Amino acid sequence: MLRLTSEEEEMAGGARGKAAEKAMDLLIRYANALGAERFVETNNVAGVPGSAHQWLKDQYKNDGGDYRAVFCKFDLDANEVFDIPVMTGNACHLQGGMDPELWREQGYSPEAFANAESDEKNTAALNIRNLKTCTPYLAGNEPKFGEHCAWMESSAVVYCNSVLGARTNTEGRESTSAAMITHRIPDWGFHRDEFRLGDHLVEVDVRVNDIFEWGMLGYYIGEIVQEEIPVIDGAISNAGLIELKHFGAAAASSGGVEMYHLVGVTPEAPVREKAFGGKTIKSRIRYGADERRKTYENLNIRGKSTDVDYVMLGCPHAAIDQLETAARLLDGKKLNDGTALWIFTSRYVKTQAQAKGYVDVIKKAGGLVMTDTCSAIAQSIPKGTKVAALDSAKQTHYLPAFMGIEAWFGTTEDCINAALSGKWQGELS
Incomplete structure (x- = not known):
């Protein structure tokens, strides 16, 4: 009542x-x-x-x-x-x-x-x-x-x-x-x-330390646990703001994850036992080399042609460090004719990036820094786009279905290289 x-x-x-x-x-x-x-x-x-x-x-x-x-x-x-x-x-x-x-x-x-x-x-x-x-x-x-x-x-x-x-x-x-x-x-x-306690234990056996790896781990976990709460432990490191926003976005896309615990990292999981709070662990999930490769292959299943005509970065919206990385990789270079680069961020972060000169560097190379939306939300891509390159597992999950295009998933550097060359050359190391 x-x-x-x-x-x-x-x-x-x-x-x-x-x-x-x-x-x-x-x-x-x-x-x-x-x-x-x-x-x-x-x-x-x-x-x-x-x-x-x-x-x-x-x-x-x-x-x-x-x-x-x-x-x-x-x-x-x-x-x-x-x-x-x-x-x-x-x-x-x-x-x-x-x-x-x-x-x-x-x-x-x-x-x-x-x-x-x-x-x-x-x-x-x-x-x-x-x-x-x-x-x-x-x-x-x-x-x-x-x-x-x-x-x-x-x-x-x-x-x-x-x-x-x-x-x-x-x-x-x-x-x-x-x-x-x-x-x-x-x-x-x-x-x-009581609703915030963990359900599944995920033991990570391969190194996860950048947004590429964190995105794949999130995508793998989301598919398995769906809307339940995973507790992640093992070979995880460099769990910074950027990495965790990509991890969570991926897990919420392939599944419906609304909360997770990282042992020793997130505030409600200082130790494994605290994350579960006495609940029985429903399942133990392993993320090793085989699972990593399978996840990469699943994310790239919609990629066929290596001719890339659109690169989209900034899902979730890019942090200032990500715009700095893009500007550094593009500095003094020009995009391939026929390949567009759109990077999405918030108004707040774009103002910071403009003050630091990152937006000008990206624009000089031929890219655009956009705010307020993204290609999936707006259902907007450059006219004639057939193949996109993305560093976001979330956007890779949604954009091909929304827009009927092919898509490649890789590192930020893989994507910038595709914008410069017009070719997808990313691979799993």
Whole structure:
């Protein structure tokens, strides 16, 4: 039985305005479906409130066909349109659909850009930060250990739970939009201690020490454990921010991993026993040379032609160190004619990269540094693309299916070399 506090009852009863009433109605239905007994308070919400392509707004043309109508009737599942209040707390907008400056290069029309620009102004007017990234923790929103959050975006969720030790389920735009207004989310799943304990032990027998290796390990684990929690131990090293964002993104793509433990690395797994908390280990999984090679082959199964006409980096959005690496590999060189290079990052990180000169070096070589989106989210690739090269297991998983192209997976250096030569020469060492 769901129990409400007096404040929650006031919101549900309409005493705190129509928006809070409708948001609580949605969240109560959500909590009952989950079997949650109460709500937790959250002041850290990351979603995509109110933003929509014009075709979705057209579905609500009788209600104004605008941002307000989408927020009320689509996000909050309300039967009427009302004013949306200015948000309090830490509310942010995750990735959007297009780069605010390079939208033409991405193939968008002026009308589509005008619609996106209008949505962004409406979002800002509600005191929602337009971070426009899948890595909010790299753009000024890094929750504290134990903090209850309500986040969308699979790669951000798994990083939030595992690396930062904050607490969130993988939410949708409906629950996050409602949580921005009410500061409530059901007390279920990863908000609860008992749900955060490990299920499977993964023993790593081969060295995993860079984003290429971490991405493959994540992809292998995700396929096996699906939505359960792996505890990883063994020959792992250099588990830095970049490596862990690629690992988590891969595990959340091949499976549905929302949390993992790395023994001696992540905050809730100082030792193996702590990660399991007394639970029985469901299975022991080995990752050795054979598993590594099979994973590499699986990721490259969609690659046939070695003629590469598109290289995409920055999934999840590139950190400043990754842009420095790309600039170093491209410095003084030129891309192959007929091969495009798009690197995706957040606005926040791009500003840093511009100040350090990395963006200019990449642009001089013929590449573009884009923000706010990625090729899979935007379903945007250079015109005529048939074969892509990627250093992200997540993007390799999604992009060929979304866009009907071939794809190669390899190291960042493999991908930059393909951009310079127009040929895929990556191989597993």
